[in-house]
Amino acid sequence: MGDDVTTLRRVPGFRSYWSAATVSSFGSAVSAVAVPVLVVTVLHATPFEVGLVNAAQFLPYALFGLIVGAYVDRFRRKPLLIWASVGRGVCLGTVPVLWLTGLLNLWVTAAALFVFGALSVVGFAATQSLLPRIVPRPLLLAANARVDQSDAAAQTVGPALGGVVVSIVTAPVAIALDSVSYFVDALLIARVRVVEQKPARLPGTRLRHDIVDGLRWTYGHATLAPLALSTHLWFLANAAGLTVFATLALRTLALPAAVYGAIIAVSGVAMLLGATAAPRLGTRFGAGQTIIAARAAYPIAWAAITFATVGSGAAAPLVAVVVLFVAFAVHGAAAGCENANEMSLRQTVTPDALLGRMNGTMRSANRTLAAVGAVGGGALMTVAGDRFALLAVTLVFAAAVVVAACSPLRTTTVR
Structure with a gap:
């Protein structure tokens, strides 16, 4: 390092x-x-x-x-x-x-x-x-x-x-x-x-052909395809979770804005620490294993948020607030550990001529699902309540782990 x-x-x-x-x-x-x-x-x-x-x-x-x-x-x-x-x-x-x-x-x-x-x-x-x-x-x-x-x-x-x-x-x-x-x-x-x-560029190459090549590479590659699907699920769950949490924390739990902001800030500090550790972890355990281990932390963190806030009412007890701080610290640290490893893996396995298409394809899908997650999380919370919405978020995070773990990603390293 x-x-x-x-x-x-x-x-x-x-x-x-x-x-x-x-x-x-x-x-x-x-x-x-x-x-x-x-x-x-x-x-x-x-x-x-x-x-x-x-x-x-x-x-x-x-x-x-x-x-x-x-x-x-x-x-x-x-x-x-x-x-x-x-x-x-x-x-x-x-x-x-x-x-x-x-x-x-x-x-x-x-x-x-x-x-x-x-x-x-x-x-x-x-x-x-x-x-x-x-x-x-x-x-x-x-x-x-x-x-x-x-x-x-x-x-x-x-x-x-x-x-x-x-x-x-x-x-x-x-x-x-x-x-x-x-x-x-x-x-x-x-x-x-x-x-x-x-x-x-080959003579006569059309934009549609270029786009199809990018899609085929991203979703046809043995390692990139499960990584992409797992990341898409992560963006869906993360956007839904943050939408639900904002309403839950500020309205249901009646947390002061300063406490809510401090919880988010703790996640940023932990992310900085995770990003600092990312190269050492990726070198020692491999990029794939590091990504999978980091993603396994998200459902644990959100399950803790779900159970800590159940029945807390309008006045959140001290224990619930402490759990929220710890859970968001885990969330941030996991994001810091995995992001550099994921990006390096994507850049390493993709030929230079396809990098723009691969990055554009994944970012487009990620941001689209984030928008769907934000709207869907709010709608689910409105219809079924915050507990059910948080449980659904936890399950989608867990699905992202399963997709990554049951793929060649677990043996992939960056060289």
Whole structure:
């Protein structure tokens, strides 16, 4: 682990790439607080309208994910990532400008976030496909862990930072700061030293053919297919679980907002620790075993949440609150341990010519199922109650473990 980190520092271009990812993560964490505040307090949206604005950011993943993945494999990734970052900076920058001129409304905000989401589809597919061109494949696990550490730190500190920024300079100005972060991101990526040949394409190759190749590779590969299915189930369960937990904690258990925020923050701290341990665990036990073991922790954590909150009523006892803190710490640590190993495995087994399509395919399906999970979790809680909804979440997490464990993933390593 230590040798890999030392070697990674000497890789030309990685420091700029990592810095860009860090700046972007912290900017996004600020916007994660600023955008809801803008929509609810500045634009006075109804709960249904808040849902529509939130959906606007994620709808492009379902609509364009497969197409973008195919196009990313037709072009050099570095220029795509630069222009995607510039475009996202412009989209967010229009929000405070329109607010200052009195032209900002809910639908303009939703439109800006929709375009932002479409550019994010391009950006994520390009950045995940560019890293293997910057870093030698044996160092991908350490590199992905570094990026995950920055993301975990942003998720831990960012919301609190965003709340302070919003309270001092208002939500639109906070969004402007995130806009600037994307321009900084673009400048840092432009400094990355990487050699990319323009991908060769066979004469007459059609977009549909490229998309089918990406789907066939992702869902036909002996290791990638069960990993993809397990990850899709994870996103479904995670989105449903977080939706149910938010309502349960703040309404049923009547936890103070500060306690609720602290529980989420504990998950971020644990994720940072897990990301730090990820390379060592992946090297010692193998990427596949590490992913399976981490995923086995989720149903345990959510089963604990389910039983701890049953019968707690409007005043949650101290024991239940302690269990919630521990369960979310386990959840965060598991996410930190598995994410770098999963991404490194995907990047290692996939040829460079298919990386964009594989990443686009998986991210599109993951985000679509996350949207379904969020809506489905809320609906199930409304119809059947919070206990049944949490039990269903636990079972879906367990299904994700079974799919991964009963596959070649258990013997897969990253080399």
